[in-house]
Amino acid sequence: MDKNLQKPKIHRVATVAQSRLFTVESVDLEFSNGARRVYERMKPSHHETVMVVPVLDDHLLLIREYGAGIEDYELGFPKGLIDPGEVVMEAANRELMEEAGFGGRNFTFLRRLSMAPSYFSSKMHIVVAQNLYPQRLQGDEPEPLPLVRWPISRMLALLDEPDFCEARNVSALFLAHAWLNRTPGEE
Incomplete structure (x- = not known):
């Protein structure tokens, strides 16, 4: 992994949808260059x-x-x-x-x-x-x-x-x- 990369700062995580099997979250991120983005993802799970x-x-x-x-x-x-x-x-x-x-x-x-x-x-x-x-x-x-x-x-x-x-x-x-x-x- 590139040692110069810095993980984005997470400003907010919120549930935007939920079903019997899935939870969808929005994740408000700020990157090291100041760029802000809101991503959607499935709620992280430790199940492999x-x-x-x-x-x-x-x-x-x-x-x-x-x-x-x-x-x-x-x-x-x-x-x-x-x-x-x-x-x-x-x-x-x-x-x-x-x-x-x-x-x-x-x-x-x-x-x-x-x-x-x-x-x-x-x-x-x-x-x-x-x-x-x-x-x-x-x-x-x-x-x-x-x-x-x-x-x-x-x-x-x-x-x-x-x-x-x-x-x-x-x-x-x-x-x-x-x-x-x-x-x-x-x-």
Whole structure:
């Protein structure tokens, strides 16, 4: 980070809208050069999420899940909130069991991502799950999630699929591709 950058001064934070799930705040900021702006953001939360890239033999496992925001089904990796008291890998295994019907014996952390940092404070942990075994847990999904097996040898062809376009899934795909194709001894 540039040591010369100075965070803006926050003059006022106010709730401008609230629903069952979301609170929208306005944030009155003054930048170090004197410029003032009022931004809107989702109220910051310390809840983090996890996305799992499951590897079963020579395939990736994906699910199709309805997205109310796009009013359609999206192909992607299992994901969800990290529950209070859970660590990232426990949440990854639970979400994998709930959404894909598999548990994992080995998990590798790849990266923590932020999503639209101008509007959200949320962080998502991307992990790879390997050495999978059949295991299902009841989740909160309103319907069964179809499982899709995708050959690792064609993993970047997922980018050509019209229903694989959510940015977090694309990021996880590239991170997993780089990790799976690293040279021996490279970490």
